[in-house]
Amino acid sequence: MRPFALTRLLPAALLLPALTGCAWGAYIAGNTPLERAVNGTYEGIGVGGTGRVPYRLVLSVQEREGRASGVITNLESHRAYAVGGAFKRLEAGSSLDVSLFENGDKLRGTLRGELKDGKLSGTLRTVLLGKELLGYVVNLEKVGTGEVGPATGMRTP
Numbered sequence: 503m504r505p506f507a508l509t510r511l512l513p514a515a516l517l518l519p520a521l522t523g524c525a526w527g528a529y530i531a532g533n534t535p536l537e538r539a540v541n542g543t544y545e546g547i548g549v550g551g552t553g554r555v556p557y558r559l560v561l562s563v564q565e566r567e568g569r570a571s572g573v574i575t576n577l578e579s580h581r582a583y584a585v586g587g588a589f590k591r592l593e594a595g596s597s598l599d600v601s602l603f604e605n606g607d608k609l610r611g612t613l614r615g616e617l618k619d620g621k622l623s624g625t626l627r628t629v630l631l632g633k634e635l636l637g638y639v640v641n642l643e644k645v646g647t648g649e650v651g652p653a654t655g656m657r658t659p
Contacts, residue, residue, distance in 0.1 A: 534565045534566075536563075536565050536591060536596070537563055537564070537565050539620075540561065540563050540596060540617055541561060541562050541563060542560075542561065542644050542645075542646070543558065543559070543560050543561075543644065543645050544558070544559040544560075544561060544622050544642035544643060544644050544645065545557070545558045545559075545577075545642060545643065545645050546622075546640065546641045546642035546643055547640075547641060548626055548638035548639065548640040548641075549638060549639050550626075550636055550637055550638035550639065551636050551637075551638075552636070555576060555577075555578050555638065556576075556577040556578055557574060557575065557576060557577060557626075557640060557642060558574070558575045558577055559572060559573070559574045559575075559585070559622065559642055560572045560573045560574075561585070561598075561622075563589045563596075564589070565589070565591060568588055568589055568590060569586075569587075569588065569589055570585070570586070570587055570588065570589035570598055570600055571584075571585060571586045571600075572584075572585045572600075573585060574602060574613065574626075581604070583602035583603060583604055583610055583611065584602070584603045584604075584606065585600045585601070585602055585603075585613065586600055586601060586603070587599050587600030587601050587613075588600070592616075594618060595616055595617055595618030595619070596616070596617040596618070597614075597615070597616055597617070598613065598614065598615050598616070598617060598622065598624065599612075599613075599614050600612070600613050600614075601613075602626075602629075609629050609632075610628065610629055611626060611627055611628045611629050611634075612626070612627050612629065612634060613625070613626045613627075613640070615640065620643060620644035621641065621642065621643050621644070622640065622641070622642040622643075622644075623640070623641050623642075624639075624640055625637055625638065625639060625640065626638045626640045
């Protein structure tokens, strides 16, 4: 091979790993095993000052960032709230500390609890004029595709 041809092929050969490196990232799994175990739909009952209230929580967590987001729906009043806040991995399960927002910016409540073995147990408190008031003890269970949810008796999508 002539030296001139080698100098033309060398830069292309060095550039090849840089160009294909982007494709390697596409094969790395985006979710950790903990995220796959925790993410999903939870249904159950909250018991508080106004009685028993059925809830559905669609939850998504990002373990690396320590964040949780989703939507919680009061299945009795059909009001839905955006959920956002902190997620922590613990030795025996995980903890969740999120705020509930209505219309994107109105703080309506907080949800603090522990996730363990497909169950969320904690406290949901409503917020009025910046103060946490009514509290509900919430027990939600993860429901999978085609299973009947405990709160509604309806099949999940």
